[in-house]
Amino acid sequence: MGRNDLALSRHALGDDRPMSSTELRRTALDALHRSLGATMTDFAGWDMPLRYGSERDEHLAVRTRAGLFDLSHMGEITVTGPQAAALLNHALVGNIASVAVGRARYTMICRADGGILDDLIVYRLAETEYLVVANASNAQVVLDALTERAAGFDAEVRDDRDAYALIAVQGPESPGILKSLTDADLDGLKYYAGLPGTVAGVPALIARTGYTGEDGFELFVKPEHAVELWQALSKAGEAAGLVPCGLSCRDTLRLEAGMPLYGHELSTELTPFDAGLGRVVKFDKEGDFVGREALAEAAARAQENPPRVLVGLIAEGRRVPRAGYPVVAGGEVIGEVTSGAPSPTLGRPIAMAYVDTAHSAVGTPGVGVDIRGSHEPHRVVALPFYKRQN
Amino acid sequence: MSNPQQLRYSKEHEWLSAAEDGVSTVGITEFAANALGDVVYAQLPEVGSAVTAGETCGELESTKSVSDLYSPVTGEVTEINEDVVNDPSLVNSAPFEGGWLFKVRVTEEPSDLLSADEYTAQNAG
Numbered sequence: 001m002g003r004n005d006l007a008l009s010r011h012a013l014g015d016d017r018p019m020s021s022t023e024l025r026r027t028a029l030d031a032l033h034r035s036l037g038a039t040m041t042d043f044a045g046w047d048m049p050l051r052y053g054s055e056r057d058e059h060l061a062v063r064t065r066a067g068l069f070d071l072s073h074m075g076e077i078t079v080t081g082p083q084a085a086a087l088l089n090h091a092l093v094g095n096i097a098s099v100a101v102g103r104a105r106y107t108m109i110c111r112a113d114g115g116i117l118d119d120l121i122v123y124r125l126a127e128t129e130y131l132v133v134a135n136a137s138n139a140q141v142v143l144d145a146l147t148e149r150a151a152g153f154d155a156e157v158r159d160d161r162d163a164y165a166l167i168a169v170q171g172p173e174s175p176g177i178l179k180s181l182t183d184a185d186l187d188g189l190k191y192y193a194g195l196p197g198t199v200a201g202v203p204a205l206i207a208r209t210g211y212t213g214e215d216g217f218e219l220f221v222k223p224e225h226a227v228e229l230w231q232a233l234s235k236a237g238e239a240a241g242l243v244p245c246g247l248s249c250r251d252t253l254r255l256e257a258g259m260p261l262y263g264h265e266l267s268t269e270l271t272p273f274d275a276g277l278g279r280v281v282k283f284d285k286e287g288d289f290v291g292r293e294a295l296a297e298a299a300a301r302a303q304e305n306p307p308r309v310l311v312g313l314i315a316e317g318r319r320v321p322r323a324g325y326p327v328v329a330g331g332e333v334i335g336e337v338t339s340g341a342p343s344p345t346l347g348r349p350i351a352m353a354y355v356d357t358a359h360s361a362v363g364t365p366g367v368g369v370d371i372r373g374s375h376e377p378h379r380v381v382a383l384p385f386y387k388r389q390n
Numbered sequence: 391m392s393n394p395q396q397l398r399y400s401k402e403h404e405w406l407s408a409a410e411d412g413v414s415t416v417g418i419t420e421f422a423a424n425a426l427g428d429v430v431y432a433q434l435p436e437v438g439s440a441v442t443a444g445e446t447c448g449e450l451e452s453t454k455s456v457s458d459l460y461s462p463v464t465g466e467v468t469e470i471n472e473d474v475v476n477d478p479s480l481v482n483s484a485p486f487e488g489g490w491l492f493k494v495r496v497t498e499e500p501s502d503l504l505s506a507d508e509y510t511a512q513n514a515g
Contacts, residue, residue: 342430
């Protein structure tokens with residue numbers, strides 16, 4: 001063991017920004033995490049739980065039972081006003097005006113050149129009120145861009161990062177656990193919907209969203225209510241096998257589910273079309289939007305002469321492909337791994353990678369990953385690696 | 391966690407047992423195993439191969455990272471732990487016992503191996 005090897009990689013968790021010299025931010029649940037014996041990690045300037053015990057056990061708990069996550073590092077931005085919808089249609093690539101009240105949309109914010117600034121979930125809380133949830137590492141960038149793009153619109157962009165704690169309950173047992181603590185109509189709450197309610201006596205925005213590939217909920221609450229809610233959920237979920245889960249298993253869960261992570265599959269160097277997510281760009285919506293021209297070109301390019309394509313790779317052996325490793329075929333570099341990890345569900349290492357189109361078809365023979373100098377064979381597969389049955 | 395008194399330690403978080411008939415057992419410490427997280431793959435040196443104190447002789451893959459394995463002494467590998475090859479989680483569950491990694495016929499020891507107390511102090515600092 002090299003001493004330096006023990007410094008767990010921040011890159012592996014998706015935060016590629018330089019380390020800030022300022023002190024790490026702590027969530028409202030910080031003391032609770034420490035009392036549970038969590039291993040903490042610096043994630044986008046926040047001191048977050050990496051894992052409480054075995055990350056593999058936490059991963060499998062979410063797949064088979066339920067897991068509890070502190071996601072309070074996520075960046076909340078509220079957009080209100082008569083032209084809130086018009087502003088978001090202009091600032092984001094999706095048709096946000098068409099989102100019904102009580103529903104949510106996965107979308108992106110791009111630069112004028114089409115490069116992805118962040119991927120977002122936008123909740124429509126009321127006719128003239130939206131909650132935009134950005135990645136922690138990009139929250140300031142998104143806030144600045146929205147504020148700048150709001151010029152001329154009758155709408156207000158508000159930094160609400162400190163107004164919310166975010167607790168997620170994910171896994172097949174999560175509806176039952178949550179039902180025991182709320183009168184809200186969870187059966188009527190569809191995937192990508194959110195409604196205000198009360199959970200364990202605490203006012204919450206209850207959203208049926210997640211980043212694990214399982215059914216689950218994300219609960220936005222005031223920070224002063226976070227400990228109370230966490231404890232109530234822990235207790236209510238005990239019999240069902242709910243366990244606290246860290247960011248480490250969140251990363252392997254989303255990887256198995258084929259979900260992109262900013263800084264890995266998404267970056268300012270790529271457009272949504274390059275990332276295989278062109279469907280989030282709505283050219284037919286009302287009004288102009290930032291990046292339209294460049295994205296129209298990117299769409300045409302992706303159709304006629306696609307550059308690299310995002311694929312799944314499954315290792316034939318046991319060594320693990322990691323982000324940044326070259327993908328090879330016939331001794332030539334044909335791509336690059338963007339995320340890789342041992343998959344607890346598949347029982348072998350998996351990765352997402354951008355590869356040249358000629359080598360992107362499922363089952364393409366001769367594809368390998370250069371794992372520290374040795375070309376290890378991998379199978380090209382369609383994403384996702386894992387899809388839940390119901 | 392406590393580091394067994396009868397073992398000696400490298401600064402790189404390997405432990406070394408007292409030699410029996412010239413052969414010592416090598417593993418990684420509980421501190422190291424905890425820092426790595428779940429070990430999913432152990433690439434160990436081959437039986438019969440020569441290892442050199444302070445040089446890499448294998449690697450350990452965990453969920454988040456891969457780490458080089460260093461030999462704490464110079465010598466020849468006499469046995470590897472096939473149980474760990476088949477079930478790398480033993481490194482996490484029993485780092486000082488069933489999770490041992492390899493045995494080595496020691497020809498030379500470096501002078502800077504640590505006692506349990508010295509190693510514990512190193513990690514505290």
